[in-house]
Structure formats: structure tokens, C-alpha cells
Amino acid sequence: MAVMLWLELLIVSGHSTAAEELFEQPVPQPIGIVAFVEGPAWHPTGNVYFSDGANNRIMRRDRTGAMHVFRHPSGAANGLLFDLEGRLLACEGPGPQGHRRVTRTEPDGTITVLTDRFQKHRYAGPNDLTIDSKGRIYFTDPRYGSRRGLEILDRDGRAIEGIYRIDPDGSVTQVLTHEVNRPNGICISADDRWLFVVDNNNNTPDVPRAVWRFAVTPAGTVVPGSRKKLHDFGRGRGGDGMALDVAGRLYIAAGRTVASPPHETTEVPGGVYVITPEGKQVGFVPIPEDEVTNCTFGGRDLKTLYITAGHTLWSIGVRTAGFVPWLSRKATDTRVRPK
Numbered sequence: 001m002a003v004m005l006w007l008e009l010l011i012v013s014g015h016s017t018a019a020e021e022l023f024e025q026p027v028p029q030p031i032g033i034v035a036f037v038e039g040p041a042w043h044p045t046g047n048v049y050f051s052d053g054a055n056n057r058i059m060r061r062d063r064t065g066a067m068h069v070f071r072h073p074s075g076a077a078n079g080l081l082f083d084l085e086g087r088l089l090a091c092e093g094p095g096p097q098g099h100r101r102v103t104r105t106e107p108d109g110t111i112t113v114l115t116d117r118f119q120k121h122r123y124a125g126p127n128d129l130t131i132d133s134k135g136r137i138y139f140t141d142p143r144y145g146s147r148r149g150l151e152i153l154d155r156d157g158r159a160i161e162g163i164y165r166i167d168p169d170g171s172v173t174q175v176l177t178h179e180v181n182r183p184n185g186i187c188i189s190a191d192d193r194w195l196f197v198v199d200n201n202n203n204t205p206d207v208p209r210a211v212w213r214f215a216v217t218p219a220g221t222v223v224p225g226s227r228k229k230l231h232d233f234g235r236g237r238g239g240d241g242m243a244l245d246v247a248g249r250l251y252i253a254a255g256r257t258v259a260s261p262p263h264e265t266t267e268v269p270g271g272v273y274v275i276t277p278e279g280k281q282v283g284f285v286p287i288p289e290d291e292v293t294n295c296t297f298g299g300r301d302l303k304t305l306y307i308t309a310g311h312t313l314w315s316i317g318v319r320t321a322g323f324v325p326w327l328s329r330k331a332t333d334t335r336v337r338p339k
Contacts, residue, residue: 022274022283024317028307031315032061037308039128039241041080041088042298044327048306049088050313051077056097058090061313075099079128079185079241079294082326084135089114091139094125094149102126102139102166115164115172121151124161128185128241128294131325132192136220137166138175140183140197154178163197165220175222176214181207185241185294189248190323192216194277196230196250200238203263209238211252211275230279236268241294243305244323248277251305253292272307285316297322 037059038051046063049070057072058080071077076098079091087106092099100123101116114137116122124143131137142161143150150159154177163176163183176183176197185198195214201207210233215226231252233239239254252275255268270292274283289310298304302321307314 022319023285023305024303024319027286027288028305028314028316030312031065032067032313033311034059034067034313036311037313038078038293039080039091040294040296040306040308040313041082042296042304042306042324043082043086048298048313049080050306050308051080051090053078058088071105073097075101075103078126079139081129081131082324083131083137084326084329086326089129089131089137091126091129093127094143095145098125100125102129102137114166114170118152118164118172118174121153122149123164124150124152124159127183130186130188130195132188132220133190133325133329134192134220135168138186138188138195139164139166140186142182142184142200144182144202163195167220173220175220179214179222179227180212185239185252187242187244187250188216189244189277190246190328192218192220195222196242196244196277198239198242198252198254200233200240202237202260205235205263209233209236211239211242211250211279213277213279228279230277231273231275231281233268235263235265237264237270237291238268239273240292241308243295243297245297245318245320246323246328247320248323249282249320250275250277251295253287253295253307253309255292257288257290270309272305287314297324302327 036054040050048061058070060068060070075092077090081089102114104112127140129139152160165173182201184200187196211231213228215223237256239252242252252273255270257270271286287309292309295307
């Protein structure tokens with residue numbers, strides 16, 4: 001009933017045509033139920049990896065649909081991504097089980113710590129990550145939940161929930177500080193020119209829950225004053241993770257089905273929002289489960305969108321292939337050496 005109501009609302013609002021042009025069917029299909037799911041990443045073997053936050057593990061769904069534990073404990077893993085050599089990267093978050101670091105799983109299964117501190121201070125809670133054509137890794141470092149133990153501060157003693165870049169030599173640079181209130185999802189464009197960041201402070205009223213675009217130099221730094229707001233989610237639950245297709249459109253997991261007072265309303269329905277690099281919304285597909293956390297492209301032709309929401313992994317066919325960095329770019333010598 002809820003799905004049908006959503007479809008009726010889409011038709012009334014005029015988004016149905018755009019959705020039909022982007023997606024192969026009106027609603028996604030559930031393909032696996034685990035616990036609280038996040039950070040999907042697809043592999044050409046047909047495996048989909050995703051984080052199971054409730055049980056502190058990384059799961060693997062094989063091509064038959066069977067579920068396997070890939071890593072346990074995971075250090076409170078959240079965002080996942082394959083690097084340009086096809087090795088799994090993970091943002092490990094805060095909390096009692098969290099390691100507050102970015103790691104790489106080697107082919108033999110060993111864990112390499114890429115970074116766990118910036119200038120000797122522990123991160124707030126690495127959340128999501130992206131990688132450019134040179135193998136430089138950008139990751140967000142917000143803190144959700146308890147504010148205790150924040151170590152990276154500005155000169156005025158304010159906590160920084162920033163964005164960082166790990167270069168191939170292992171060095172780490174802070175590329176954004178207070179330009180984003182609480183950064184979550186992150187993507188870099190295929191030409192390395194634009195950095196897209198989801199800003200979602202979901203427990204403070206009247207702060208931006210927006211999608212920002214920043215210009216990036218060839219050296220990997222953000223151009224000062226280049227911030228542009230592409231989309232504003234208002235008082236609803238803002239965006240979380242996101243993915244890019246080959247046309248440069250952003251697919252953003254966002255919204256809620258049931259309100260979470262006092263700070264998250266249902267004015268933004270739960271689902272995947274599709275916007276252009278200039279900020280025009282051109283599509284939406286509803287997900288009938290809270291919370292919609294992240295998405296990634298996969299499948300043989302990269303025309304399947306995998307979505308994590310609530311306790312479920314979902315999938316839906318799309319008409320435009322996704323941009324998956326390590327499959328869409330030729331890998332060079334981009335091995336990151338830990339410091």
C-alpha cells in the first residue's frame with residue numbers, strides 16, 4: 001500500500017516520467033535481509049559487499065544470493081570502495097567497536113591501515129570515501145552520536161568534521177574543514193574536476209542538509225570559494241551515501257518513511273534521488289524501508305543499482321551505466337603505502 005501511494009505521489013508531482021527514463025522498473029527489489037546495512041560495493045565476480053553495522057561485520061552476497069561473512073569484526077565499517085587495483089577499502093567509524101580509521105584489505109586477507117590519525121590526532125569517525133584517477137582517496141570524517149572524544153580541533157577549539165585526502169605515497173591532507181557542517185557521502189567526477197559532498201547533520205535543527213559541489217585542482221586541492229549548493233533536503237532526513245553514473249548524474253540515498261522527531265521529518269520521502277551535476281533533480285525511486293543509507297552500481301553492464309536501506313539490500317535496473325572508478329579507469333601504479 002505504501003509503495004502504491006508513493007507511485008501515485010510521483011505521478012502527481014511529475015517525477016514519474018524522469019524515473020521511467022532512468023530506471024528499468026518503478027520500485028527496487030529486496031535481494032537480501034541482514035541487519036542495519038550500509039556502504040555497498042560491487043565486484044565483477046558477482047559479489048556485493050556491504051557493511052552490517054548492527055553486527056560489526058562486512059558481508060558478501062554472492063552471485064547465487066547466498067550471504068557470507070567477509071570480515072568480522074569490521075571496526076564499525078561503514079563506506080566501502082574498491083581501489084584502482086580492486087582491493088577493498090573501508091571507512092571504520094567510531095563507537096565502542098570502532099577503530100576510527102581507513103583500511104585496505106589485501107589479496108591475502110590481511111588488513112593494511114592507510115590512516116588512523118591526522119597530525120597525531122584520531123579521526124572523528126571516517127564514514128565514506130571516493131577515489132580519483134591518480135589513486136588519491138578522499139574520505140569524510142563526521143561524528144554521529146556521542147560527541148565525546150573528538151580530537152581534531154581548529155584554532156578556536158571547535159571540532160572539525162572534515163574531508164581528507166590520502167595520496168599514493170601515504171601522506172594525508174585536510175582538504176575541507178568547516179565548509180561542510182557534517183560531511184557524509186562523497187564522490188569525485190570522472191574527470192577529477194568536481195568533488196560532490198553530502199552534508200547531513202541529522203540531529204541539529206535548521207542546518208544545511210544539502211549536496212555541495214566543489215571545484216578541484218589537478219593537484220587534488222579544493223578551489224577556495226568554489227562551493228555551490230546543488231540540492232537542499234530541508235528539514236527532512238538529508239542525504240547519506242551516493243553514486244555517479246557515466247552521464248555524471250548523482251544518485252543520492254536520502255529521506256525517511258517514518259519521522260524521527262524532533263529533527264527529521266518525512267517531507268523528504270525515503271528513496272534514491274537523482275540530480276544532474278548542475279543540481280537539477282531528474283529522477284526519484286522510492287525505497288519502502290528506513291533508513292536509506294547508500295548505493296552503488298554493479299552488474300555485468302554496470303546497469304544495476306544496489307541500495308542499502310534498513311535491514312535490506314535492494315537492487316533496481318537502470319538505463320545508464322554507473323561510473324565505477326576501478327572498473328572505469330585504467331589502474332596505474334597507485335598503491336598507497338601506509339605511514
